[in-house]
Every structure is written in C-alpha cells, then in structure tokens.
Amino acid sequence: MSKVRLLVGTRKGAFVMTSDESRQKWDIDGPHFAGWEVYHIKGSQVDPNRIYASQTSDWFGQIIQRSDDGGKTWQQPGTPAGAPATDEQGMPLAESNKFVYDTSEETGKPLTTHQWYDGTPHPWEFKRVWHLEPSLDDADTVYAGVEDAALFRSTDGAQNWQEMPGLRGHGRGDEWTPGAGGMCLHTILLDPTNPQRMYVAISAAGAFRSDDGGDTWHPINNGLVSDFIPNPTAEIGHCVHRIDMHPNNPNILYMQKHWDVMRSEDYGDSWTEVSGNLPSDFGFPIAVHAHEPETIYVIPILSDSLHYPPEGKLRVYRSRGGGEEWEALTNGLPQENCYVNILRDAMCVDRMESCGIYFGTTGGQVYCSADSGDNWMTIAAHLPPVLSVEVQTLD
C-alpha cells in the first residue's frame, strides 16, 4: 500500500507529515530544528529515506542537515554525534556548512561583484541555501541553490560542496541584481531524460540552462517581458519565480514569473505568455500534474506590492491545456478574508494514481487535494509561515 510523506519547511522549523493513499488523515511530526528557518527540505528519489534540509538563521548562519531514516533523525553530514570530523588541530571542520565561491583563475571567471539594487557593484556574500535538489540517479549527489546566487554540488551526501562556477561565469554574472527577497538561486530542475541538461532560475537574473551537466550555462529568457527593468526584453534581469516540467515532456517548461505565466516548448529557448483568463498573473509557485503533462497549477497573488490573493479568496487555478484557459479551484479553500501568500517552493504534486496537490501558506496552513485539485482539505492550520512543501510518494 502506498503512502505519502510531506516535507514542510517553515520560519520556525520543519515538519514531516505522513498519510496513507487516501490522504485524509495525517500524522504530523515536528517541529524539527525548532526556532530555525528551514528554507527547503527534499528527499532523494533514489533513496527516499535520504532527505536533505537547509536550516538557516540570519544570526547563526547556514546549517545543512541530512536524514537517512526518512526524517526521524538528523545529522550534519560529516559531524555525526559522538564522532566529529576534525582537522589537524583537532577542530571540527563543519565542512557541510561551507559554501565557498569559486574565485580561482583556473575557472577563468573569478567574479568578485554583482550589481546591487542601485546598480553599483556589490561583493558576492553567501547568506543561505534556498533550495536543495537531490540527483535523480545518486542519493549522495545533491545540488544547492544559494543566496547570493550560485549553484553548488555535493557528491558525498552533502558533506563537501563545490561551486559549479560556469553559471556565475556565463559572461554576464557581474550584471545580476537581487530581487525583493535577495539575489537567490531558488529553482533547480533536472531533466530525467538527459542527465546533461539542467535548469536554474534566479531572482532577478532569469532562467539559465546547461546542456553539459552544469559545466557551462546560458540565459534562456527569450520572450520574457519585464517592465521593471530598463530594457523589458533584456537577456538577463528577469525575476523568474519558479519553473516546472513534466518528466514525460522535458522540452515543455512552465514558468511563473514576477508577472506573467509563461510556457516554452523548446527547452526554454523561447517563451510564450499563457496567463489567459487568470485574475492576476502575479504569483510564486507553479506545478505540473503528475500524470497529465498539460495540466498545470498556479495560485494567483494580487500584485508585487500586495502579496495576497485577489478579493481575499484563496483560489488555485488549473489549466488542462498547458495554460491560457484557467479554472478556479475553491472547494475547501477559504473564500473570504484570506490574505496569505504562497511562496515559490511551497506547492508540489505527488505521484499517486489520483494525483495529490499540496501547498502551504505564509499564514501557516497546509492544504491537500487528493483529487487533482477538485476538493481541498486542511492538513495543518496553525504552523509558522510555510517556506516550502515537498512530497514523497512511497511504495
């Protein structure tokens, strides 16, 4: 009998929620890392018991956590309890929390600054890990998207991290600028049909693709229009909020941008707007149905200044045709006085026969639909603000 495990990161810790295939009754375990921000928590498809978490604090820095038992217990990779890894002086290394930007001459691209909000040069400063993306074929390999934007990879279970410098060094990294939430690399997509192809998205630089396993990168922002930058169709500078794909159709990408919902049919080489009849095309997350590659979901937010649903009604919008025509899904969701936001990593789908959709809000609610969005139930109503929601379908 299948079951699902929901991994929820919040401003004050992480929660692990489990249910059987009915997804009607949930057991909630947590908070893990109580009091700490958990930006993202995601399990490996290769070994579902292997879960990575980004625990972070403006005060005390970045902590990478790893579980090898499905979220029951956690450790910092390389510093298990009672057996600290130490250097020659006997000091613990804490290497799993070291994200050091590549400034070597060997890469040929020793970047030292990006652009600040006012366009002046600003040094790259590591702040936190926004997103952890486990490899599709190796449980010990995991990618990290960080602020200030860069892509890191670990091949030893998150113990040691190396930057993939070809991204920042694609040629115009010194022109990247931060979005309102900082200059963060928040989306990492791995093509399941081609291990050489991967995508990232950065606020507010745009989307980028690699066709050689992450060695080299190029912008894929043709077709995006952003009125808040001097040249609205510039190659870089777009505030991409989230990208998703269906594993059976890896050439088709869907994007929720700062404004506009976009679709690409050529691996991101060009984009077409598919916002259609949405009440607002501003939003953060976007997700693709597990079994219907043309069925997609967004949650419209009123505007970039008003981060809450239009009319105070929490509505998930579904398109069964890859965008343009959208229907509101409201059954079980609050339809008055709702002023929460749904962040970019806070919506996901499971792979059950009847596809489940999940999302969490800045008001601390976690919602579930076990029937592709037709009906919704509240899993948790009073959590801290939700930063991320990921789901594992366990056979």
Next chain:
Amino acid sequence: MSATIRITLPFHLQTLAQCEPEVEVQVNGVVSVLSAVRALEMKYPTLRGAIIDLYTTQRRPKVRFFACANDVSLLPLDNELPAEIAAGKEPLMVIGAISGG
C-alpha cells in the same frame, strides 16, 4: 594552564548543540572569546561556524558577547577576558543581538 569556564548560549544554539542553556568547557592558555568559542566548538561540533563565521573568522554580525556585565563584542577576539570568567565565577554570555522590537 587550563581553566574550566562557563558559557551561556541563546536558545537557537542550545537546540543546535542539544545542550543546556549554560555549559562548561575547558580552555587551555589565555581565556579569550576566541579560545572560549574554540573550546565550545570542540565540545559541540555542530556549533562550528555559528558564532564565529567560517569564512571571515570574525564574530557573526548579529552575535554579541557579554562578560561581567560588560559588552565585549567589539574588542579583539583574542583579548583576555576578566579573571571572574577564567575562574568560572561568571559566565561568558553569547547573545543573539536584538534589533528592534
């Protein structure tokens, strides 16, 4: 010369180290903020980098150190701390800085 000193920790570091609010550590040589934090990290490896930044090797900007009712945050990390700290009569307090309400 070795001293057993007391260090108090803010909540978030207690949870990270899975320790009590106040801990004791053994410091060899001069008792300073730096030697005290290094001794703390030896005893609780998960705290490595959470107080003194891994990259800059400086105090994290939002962490402060109090000793005998004095704020010693802005002094050099290797300054000798008061004798009361070295004697274990007073704790070295590691504080998460509070900005605003």
